[in-house]
Amino acid sequence: MGSTTGAKGVRAAGSLAGFALLMVAWSVLAALYPSILVPSPLEVLAALAALVASGELARELVTTVWRLLVAFVLGGGLGIALGLAGGRVPTLADLLRPIMAVLAGVPPISWLALALIWFGTGSLAPIVVALLVAMPAVFVATLEGTRALDRDLVDMARAFGLRQLDLLREVYLPALTPHLLSGLRTAAALTVRVGVMGEFLASSTGVGSAMALARTRLETAEVIAWVIVALGLLLAAEGLLLGPIARRAAAWRKEG
Amino acid sequence: MLALENVSKAYGPRLVLKDFDLSAGESETLCLLGPSGCGKTTLLNLLAGLISPDGGVIHRPPGPPGYVFQEPRLLPWRTVEENIALGLKALRVPPARRRRIVAHYLQRLSLGEAAGLYPHQLSGGMRQRVALGRAFAVSPAYLLLDEPFKSLDIGLRLQLLQLLLDEWQHTPRPVVFVTHDIAEAALTGQRILVLDGPPLTVRAEIALRTPPQTRQPHDPEVLQTEARLYALLGTGTARDASGEPG
Numbered sequence: 001m002g003s004t005t006g007a008k009g010v011r012a013a014g015s016l017a018g019f020a021l022l023m024v025a026w027s028v029l030a031a032l033y034p035s036i037l038v039p040s041p042l043e044v045l046a047a048l049a050a051l052v053a054s055g056e057l058a059r060e061l062v063t064t065v066w067r068l069l070v071a072f073v074l075g076g077g078l079g080i081a082l083g084l085a086g087g088r089v090p091t092l093a094d095l096l097r098p099i100m101a102v103l104a105g106v107p108p109i110s111w112l113a114l115a116l117i118w119f120g121t122g123s124l125a126p127i128v129v130a131l132l133v134a135m136p137a138v139f140v141a142t143l144e145g146t147r148a149l150d151r152d153l154v155d156m157a158r159a160f161g162l163r164q165l166d167l168l169r170e171v172y173l174p175a176l177t178p179h180l181l182s183g184l185r186t187a188a189a190l191t192v193r194v195g196v197m198g199e200f201l202a203s204s205t206g207v208g209s210a211m212a213l214a215r216t217r218l219e220t221a222e223v224i225a226w227v228i229v230a231l232g233l234l235l236a237a238e239g240l241l242l243g244p245i246a247r248r249a250a251a252w253r254k255e256g
Numbered sequence: 257m258l259a260l261e262n263v264s265k266a267y268g269p270r271l272v273l274k275d276f277d278l279s280a281g282e283s284e285t286l287c288l289l290g291p292s293g294c295g296k297t298t299l300l301n302l303l304a305g306l307i308s309p310d311g312g313v314i315h316r317p318p319g320p321p322g323y324v325f326q327e328p329r330l331l332p333w334r335t336v337e338e339n340i341a342l343g344l345k346a347l348r349v350p351p352a353r354r355r356r357i358v359a360h361y362l363q364r365l366s367l368g369e370a371a372g373l374y375p376h377q378l379s380g381g382m383r384q385r386v387a388l389g390r391a392f393a394v395s396p397a398y399l400l401l402d403e404p405f406k407s408l409d410i411g412l413r414l415q416l417l418q419l420l421l422d423e424w425q426h427t428p429r430p431v432v433f434v435t436h437d438i439a440e441a442a443l444t445g446q447r448i449l450v451l452d453g454p455p456l457t458v459r460a461e462i463a464l465r466t467p468p469q470t471r472q473p474h475d476p477e478v479l480q481t482e483a484r485l486y487a488l489l490g491t492g493t494a495r496d497a498s499g500e501p502g
């Protein structure tokens with residue numbers, strides 16, 4: 001126990017040192033270049049505070065968060081559903097795999113170009129693009145999970161009369177959880193990145209759009225402030241959404 | 257009545273059962289001995305309804321089977337209690353009754369202390385006891401045992417065998433017990449089938465007279481049966497004993 005806490009302490013100290021190094025490098029660059037190119041950390045902090053005070057941050061954040069949640073829930077849900085279906089019906093998996101490979105392989109920016117033509121500017125383009133990019137990651141992870149499933153356990157459960165939902169709840173979902181979580185983690189990161197990019201280019205509201213507006217006004221400190229907000233979204237997805245699920249799901253491994 | 261009538265089953269070109277007949281009486285313990293891969297597990301899976309026959313009819317008593325596999329096959333993410341309750345959940349037994357039944361078997365199988373533990377925290381013997389508890393808990397209409405004690409040491413094996421027989425005596429039901437262990441068969445079976453295959457065939461059938469729960473390892477009938485089985489399964493060690501017909 002003591003040694004693991006010690007190791008954790010060393011790792012935390014390392015991370016802190018890395019962060020400090022980043023700040024020092026940033027401050028040095030800010031001192032060398034004019035504020036319009038590289039604003040100092042303090043200037044960025046001030047810009048962030050102004051965004052909070054004016055209520056702009058909260059407003060854009062709400063817009064972005066609901067868009068990302070819709071994209072994540074739909075993309076993740078579809079990925080899981082199709083992955084499970086593909087695990088049951090091999091022909092369906094063969095059918096879906098190339099489609100998902102295309103979805104995952106096409107650069108997100110090309111989807112955005114098409115989404116702009118199809119849906120115009122608004123919420124739909126960033127949502128659809130983020131969804132299309134997130135879904136394949138979850139699909140592939142789910143399908144792999146069903147492949148790795150212990151058939152003996154499934155047979156056992158069937159012998160004891162478990163069917164459909166019981167089988168899903170008692171066997172499939174717990175067995176698939178590690179795979180699902182790794183897929184959902186990738187999907188969450190992709191959703192935030194692609195969703196904010198979608199807003200930057202194809203929307204007049206949300207964090208990405210605010211970033212784009214700040215750029216046209218050459219408010220560099222504000223641009224970086226929005227970058228920090230986007231980074232916060234990424235960390236929140238991990239820390240508030242997926243982290244707790246992962247800890248709960250893995251609780252049985254830890255005991256004893 | 258638990259029976260197969262004219263049952264055939266093939267996996268691709270491999271014919272495992274061909275017009276095979278088998279029956280176990282209402283309260284009969286039927287032991288099956290035979291080489292690995294002769295089709296015994298397929299037979300049990302057919303009886304459990306896990307696979308369907310290509311032809312023929314399967315008669316099962318009404319009610320769920322209790323299946324104990326070679327490996328415990330416990331759900332790693334469920335506690336001992338939850339694993340024992342698995343079949344009861346599927347049967348929609350109300351929670352209060354479920355808890356009572358689980359508590360009964362936890363106590364019967366000396367697993368009370370382990371109720372809240374997960375399978376990876378248990379010893380091999382404890383895991384197999386949980387698997388037995390899971391099978392007993394559903395009040396199975398028939399029991400299917402696929403070498404359930406194979407990987408356990410002799411002491412545990414005899415202890416669990418006794419538990420099995422106690423439970424069977426308390427609630428007689430058809431038991432189909434696949435084993436590789438001659439002593440286990442001679443102690444448990446009212447009838448013992450020596451099998452070969454695939455396709456599965458019955459090479460010999462031995463019926464025993466004494467009730468299983470009263471047998472001791474050194475009883476004459478048990479020893480005689482063991483000697484006959486040794487002879488039938490082709491080991492030279494029991495040559496002298498095999499001369500005497502049982």
